[in-house]
Amino acid sequence: MALDEPRDTDHVYKINDVEYLVDKGFMEKAKPITVDFMGMGFKITSGMVIEQSSSCSGCGSTSNCC
Structure with missing residues (x-):
């Protein structure tokens, strides 16, 4: 997540x-x-x-590799 300006390739959601x-x-x-x-x-x-x-030990998560 980061601050950014909208581009033509973006969906903009206002919540x-x-x-x-x-x-x-x-x-x-x-x-x-x-x-x-x-x-x-x-x-x-x-x-x-x-x-x-397979070469990554992970960082405490089962769904990704740090």
């Missing part, structure tokens, strides 16, 4: 006066995307499947 920009191509791969405020930060989840490399 509770906050604009979220998501690249249209990325959205097709990652949908659905959920952004939750967790007190001191955000938790972002999506339907994107990330395959773990």
Whole structure:
């Protein structure tokens, strides 16, 4: 997540006066995307499947490789 200006390739979602920009191509791969405020930060989840490399020990997560 980062601050950015909207581009022609973005979907713009305005929720509770906050604009979220998501690249249209990325959205097709990652949908659905959920952004939750967790007190001191955000938790972002999506339907994107990330395959773990066999050479990576991970970082405490079973769904991705750091």
